[in-house]
Amino acid sequence: MNRILFLILLGFLFNLVNCAGIYNEPVFINKQKTNSISKNIRLEFTGFYFYEKELNLLKTEILNSGLREDSNSPVLLEVILEEKEVTYKYRFLHSVNFIASLFTAGIIPYYTITKHQITYRFSEGKKELNNNRLELELDQLRGLSLLPITPFFWPSSAFDKSILDSWKKQGEIK
Helix, strand or coil: HHHEEEEEEHHHHHHCCCCEEEECCCEECCCCCCCCCCCCEEEEEEEECHHHHHHHHHHHHHHHHHHECCCCCCCEEEEEEECCCCCCCHHHHHHHHHHHHHHCCCCCCCEEEEEEEEEEEEEEECCEEEEEEEEEEEEECCCHHHHHHHCCCCCHEEEEEEEHHHHHHHHCCC
16 A cells, blocks of 8 residues: 555656646737837836746847837836736536546646736836736646657746747737
């Protein structure tokens, strides 16, 4: 009995390493059009404490899009990343999936969702020029059966793509 329990726990721990992230396109929660925004901006990032790599990628993308960082500019671009609570539509099915994954040592993949919200807010003094909020959702599957595809669908790569696409998408409405 102890040996079976040990194998199940070992499989579940190994299961955590075998994770595939599936990209979902960013979705607007609210979008606001504006006439024009100065090319010189001050940049301020909030909520990227655990996402330093993503912050650097996004900052590079913003600067490559034609905006210039200027610490004396009156225009401020705030980029706010928030992690959101996930509510599963079929909670019972999600619980059954977890138990099945646990007792099969990861042969049946475990499905999870991570949600973030990213806000791009342009302001000049107290006047808000533009405020776009997008939802970033990433589907994740964890399990031993995913080992062959894990290198091609690594969750951090999918999250990077989601963040970069959110900037491109919000830029389309200007």
